[in-house]
Amino acid sequence: MYITGLPDILLEPIIRDALREDLGRAGDVTAAAVIAPKARFQAEFRSRAAGVSAGIDCARLALSLMDPQIRFEIVKPDASPVVAGDVIARVEGNARAILAAERVALNLLSHLSGVATLTKTYVDAIDGLPAKIACTRKTLPLLRALQKHAVRCGGGFNHRYGLDDAILIKDNHIAICGGVTKALEKAKAAASHTMKIELEVDSLDQLRAALPYGPDVLLLDNFSLKELEEAVKLAKGKAVLEASGGVNLETVRAIAETGVDVISVGALTHSATVFDIGLDAA
Structure with missing residues (x-):
């Protein structure tokens, strides 16, 4: 990729x-107190664990916004194993x-x-399938583009x-519309020729009812392996x-083995552990 x-x-x-949040009303008072205005510093962003890098442009931009003359050398671009x-x-x-x-x-x-x-x-857990x-829209507010980029990395x-780039009919839409078929009929009437329609179903009966209407994607919500x-x-x-719901590292391979095309995992963005990286003097 x-x-x-x-x-x-x-x-x-x-x-x-x-x-702006970190600098507050007075800037970095510690650095101003103990470091000479023209002092220079050489440092390295170092990984302290094994994983995949992402977000290097955020680090570069944070530094360059504080000093446009800063030299920033990327050694491990985004998506690099480290x-x-x-x-x-x-x-x-x-x-x-700095x-x-x-x-x-x-x-x-x-x-x-x-x-x-x-x-x-x-991804490695379903290798060969x-x-x-x-990922999903379960992202941190205002960081969605960054987190989705990291998923690709x-x-x-x-x-x-977002809510504007595809129609995704979920359980509450179905309840308000009065059923799967009514919701799909309305979606088909409203969708442009470039807009895909996805329908969330929570039973095989709902799936059967939906198929004649030709949704582009069917989201199988919390289906058992047998149901999948x-x-x-x-x-x-x-x-x-x-497939969505109940996905974790213990279940994901069995879900993939059922033959589904996509497995959505909210945990990728809402539960990822911070990767240990330090900025060390060179």
């Missing part, structure tokens, strides 16, 4: 707000600027590398980015089949 970084114009508002001791990036520049940006840079780099590393663990691992795939196998027999080739 070819991974391209997110453009700075998308990242910059997030990084600026994060720096082990403990690996240098991810090298930085050299004004010491006060220390002011250090925590924002590390927070984002460590969090996003954690998302990428967890995603890679899930055709199913894809996908780990070898996963992205579900929809039956759903694949009924609908394979008629719609993309996405």
